[in-house]
Amino acid sequence: MSQKVLLSSKEIHIILHRLACQLLENHLDFTDTVLIGIQPRGSFLAKRLAKLLKEEYQVKEIKLGLLDITFFRDDFRRGEKPLEASTTSVDFLVEDKKVVLIDDVLYTGRSIRAALTAIQSFGRPNEIELLTLIDRRFSRHLPIQPNYRGRQVDAINEEKVKVLWKENEGKDVVYLVNR
């Protein structure tokens, strides 16, 4: 198994600032907008963006939720092991809000489809947008595209994109791994 660096810590830092600015441009003070990180890996990105918006761009208040999609996935009983659920922490309703779903990698689109179903448990949003750090082009199984993307990657199916976060793995880096 070999791996090459797709994005370094510095590049991730720059991309996160750009994504934060793009969110600011569309959502201004975030009064009608909520950020929802898709558990487990999208949560790191969502938390990082919320922190950036508050500390670097002086957004007073941002509603941030973490959404687990395990029970909404369409591959139940299709894998070797049971799907492991993470914690859902959405302590607000998304009724009439603009929701920004946040995930680290957009691959087939199935996780996002599950998230679109799961979010309905918390109300009927006005609109839903999608932000991903990595968009694996040409790998989609469903007609789902991101509104905000960090980097577009052309990876073949045998390759895997691995995103590591400082909070969890001790460093920010994105690898392209040959399986």
Added chain:
Amino acid sequence: MPALSVRHLLGIKYLNEQDIQLIFETADQFKEVINRSIKKVPSLRDITIANIFFENSTRTKLSFELAEKRLSADVLNFSASQSSVKKGETLIDTVNNILSMKVDMVVMRHPNPGAGIFLSKHVNASIINAGDGAHEHPTQALLDSYSIRERLGDVAGKKVIIVGDILHSRVALSNIFALKLQGAKVKVCGPKTLIPKHIESLGVEVEPNLRKALAWCDVANMLRVQNERMEMSYFPTTREYTQQYGINKEILESLDKEIVIMHPGPINRGVEITSDVADSSQSIILHQVENGVAIRMAVIYLLASQLN
């Protein structure tokens, strides 16, 4: 994520500690789900579950049915009193006929101990024991332990007293297995006639004095006297039983600590527990009922994930 070590849930005896932790961690997530405004997930939309009850049940049957529906499974309800069992059909024939309708899982309550084990050897479906005679009631024990963990943070090291009709109680036996597996200290308390011989071999102590037992414990699990399983008289009168083994506010207030009160239901108010205790802040009886749905969702979900 590890899978359960079993294909069926026939009793706590067949589980290991990792299984119980996995069930609890999964139940944590389902507890969050059932507290949402939309309490349903689509996980089991391609699964059909038959609830086969050869004995009366209110709480367990409702709880299982609700858990199944919250998971989007298709549910068949079967009650022996309105079925062909009355016409002489055997258990295996009854279940095989139900399975012919493409049922994936069976939840069964039966008056005979071991009925679930017997069935699991003869039919090709995942079996969940919802109580088999005076043998085991695994989901009740799981939800009891889960409720202790929720209230006290952990089960390990906690002192639990099980009070009442231990002899006829499947809840008692499953609880003993579950609590011991998780490192709790367990004592039983009740009339000598309602304590099984050699119960010490399960690693529990017998404490005949209720007040001493309550002074020792962190949790008191009060059991109902199961008159329906009694073929003879085990104590002189209900009044005498209540005086010796019933719990009331006065006894609780005489303790120098606050203990947790549990009851698997149905309660005989004024017999094993008075209303002011059952409805007090020390009682977690209704939390047990709520946790029952989350625990049963977790058990069904984890067993269903192993179906071919």
